[in-house]
Amino acid sequence: MDRTNTMVAIMYDFDKTLTTKDMQEYTFIPKVGMTAGEFWGKSNVLAQDQGMDRILAYMKLMLDEATNHGRSIYREELVALGQDLEFFPGVLGWFSHINRQGQALGMEIQHYIISSGLKEIIEGSAIGKEFRRIYASEYLYGQDGIAQWPKLAVNYTGKTQFLFRINKGVLDVYEDARLNDHTPEDERAIPFRNMIYIGDDLTDVPCMKLVKSNGGKSIAVYQQGSMDVCRKLMRENRIDYYAPADYSEGEPLSSLVSAILRKIKAEDDLIQLHNSQARADWCQARN
Numbered sequence: 046m047d048r049t050n051t052m053v054a055i056m057y058d059f060d061k062t063l064t065t066k067d068m069q070e071y072t073f074i075p076k077v078g079m080t081a082g083e084f085w086g087k088s089n090v091l092a093q094d095q096g097m098d099r100i101l102a103y104m105k106l107m108l109d110e111a112t113n114h115g116r117s118i119y120r121e122e123l124v125a126l127g128q129d130l131e132f133f134p135g136v137l138g139w140f141s142h143i144n145r146q147g148q149a150l151g152m153e154i155q156h157y158i159i160s161s162g163l164k165e166i167i168e169g170s171a172i173g174k175e176f177r178r179i180y181a182s183e184y185l186y187g188q189d190g191i192a193q194w195p196k197l198a199v200n201y202t203g204k205t206q207f208l209f210r211i212n213k214g215v216l217d218v219y220e221d222a223r224l225n226d227h228t229p230e231d232e233r234a235i236p237f238r239n240m241i242y243i244g245d246d247l248t249d250v251p252c253m254k255l256v257k258s259n260g261g262k263s264i265a266v267y268q269q270g271s272m273d274v275c276r277k278l279m280r281e282n283r284i285d286y287y288a289p290a291d292y293s294e295g296e297p298l299s300s301l302v303s304a305i306l307r308k309i310k311a312e313d314d315l316i317q318l319h320n321s322q323a324r325a326d327w328c329q330a331r332n
């Protein structure tokens with residue numbers, strides 16, 4: 046049997062999946078003298094009044110509020126805000142212990158972020174270097190380093206394109222032609238059956254459902270006392286599992302992902318065995 050490593054992708058939403066609240070709420074929103082409710086309320090009104098994408102609306106509002114306070118948004122300042130993020134229990138050690146499990150099973154595990162939050166803040170966080178790619182909203186900066194325009198706005202349905210990028214191995218966002226080219230299933234970088242998506246609410250439904258429908262596993266995480274959304278998603282057959290947002294070893298989420306990894310490895314071994322025997326039978330028949 047071919048013993049090459051099994052490729053697995055674990056994909057995460059960011060805000061309220063890995064962090065305890067939206068990333069802007071830790072530092073940026075207080076710095077412009079607003080509460081979280083005021084900022085998101087104003088952003089939603091802007092989106093509604095202008096018929097605007099909600100992600101573009103919050104990105105514009107950040108620029109506007111900074112300007113109103115006599116400030117510009119510099120890339121390095123957003124990256125520095127990543128240092129202020131609070132993560133759920135176990136997140137900081139999660140990647141090393143999951144990677145060790147993968148190595149023990151003969152797997153190569155790749156971690157990805159697919160988020161409507163800001164890439165710059167995620168990059169500057171304590172876990173920013175754990176990911177093969179961070180797919181998130183991002184500003185375009187001038188030569189002076191000041192944010193000028195949204196370079197990428199990742200909305201809730203737009204997140205799904207990145208699943209196909211990971212699936213096909215076309216990771217650079219400017220490569221549209223290769224992404225849309227037909228690629229036979231057995232030539233794709235990471236099959237959907239080897240994908241795990243972890244999110245927290247209805248904004249993750251398009252990704253959760255797509256991964257689940259194509260043979261991967263979708264998991265919703267919840268904070269204490271907020272299980273209702275997860276139960277709704279389970280009733281509607283949009284997720285496979287849900288668990289508390291505690292990433293510590295030995296907790297339900299860790300045990301669940303470990304079980305999924307073992308299942309992925311077993312299925313991959315069986316597929317490789319089948320393919321090996323089919324090739325042998327084909328060669329025998331030709332002779």
